[in-house]
Amino acid sequence: MKHTRIAALAALGVAASLSLTACGGDDSGKDSSSKGSSSSSSSSEGGSKPDSGSGSGGSQAGDAKAGSGEDTKAEAAANGAAQTGGKVTFCKTEDLAIDATDAAPDEASGRINITMVNRGSATCSATGFAGVDIKDVDNTSNPIERGQAQPRITTLKAGDAAVFNLAYDIDSSGESLAHPTNIEVTPPNETHSVTLDWPAAAGDIKGAYTDVQVYPTHTTK
Structure with a gap:
């Protein structure tokens, strides 16, 4: 067991x-x-x-x-x-021959044409408004306002000319208070200016210098 x-x-x-x-x-x-x-x-x-x-x-x-x-x-x-x-540089003051002439179309409308000739060797642009101051016999300098106009393309080859004008009403009363002696011009997009004589044949300015207007440049062609 x-x-x-x-x-x-x-x-x-x-x-x-x-x-x-x-x-x-x-x-x-x-x-x-x-x-x-x-x-x-x-x-x-x-x-x-x-x-x-x-x-x-x-x-x-x-x-x-x-x-x-x-x-x-x-x-x-x-x-x-x-x-x-495709872009040309703006004309330099030193490359422009500038002068002012009386271009009044009639006895009531005053107009000063300011011509700028490109005497440089390169093509340049004078498009836009020039800066303008009118100097008075009392030695004041009066900035001129822009007229209501659109700038036009103003491209100048060597020897080409651009023109802009100052417009105002002529005072035939002989009592004008404005006695301009010089026009100081600064070309469009420039900072250097030139001083021109006020054209001797130009009519008297009616009103004040604020009534004179500058218009944009255009070519003479």
Whole structure:
């Protein structure tokens, strides 16, 4: 009977040992599978990065942006060159021969024509309004207001002339309070001026110097 119990216990020990071995095999299988799955996932992610386009595709996008920027700069430069190439510089006072003459069309309308001749060697622009001050015998200087007129393109080649005029009403009463002696002229877009004599034949100014107006330049052709 004792022998039988010993044999039974031995059999139980063998069964328990086999059971533990089986459990250990299952765990190791799961770990191996999990590691394999993790390794496979990592491999898959590692392969997806180059294929995602975030590297090479992003670089191409950057190149495209850089290229478009260069194109914009080139276009702007070309436009700037075209604009600069089609534009002439303004006439300098030192390159202009300027004089004033009486050009009254009748006894009631006073007009002084001021002519500017380009005596330089290069084409220049005299477009716009000249600055004009009339000096009186009492040594005052009176700025002349602009008339209601739009400037006209006035481009002068060497030897060409531009004209602008001063307009006012003539006072035939002999009681005019304005006694002009000189006209100070600053060509359009210039800062240097010249002083001309008031034309001796010009009629007297009716009213004040504020009633005289200057009109924009135009060519004589």
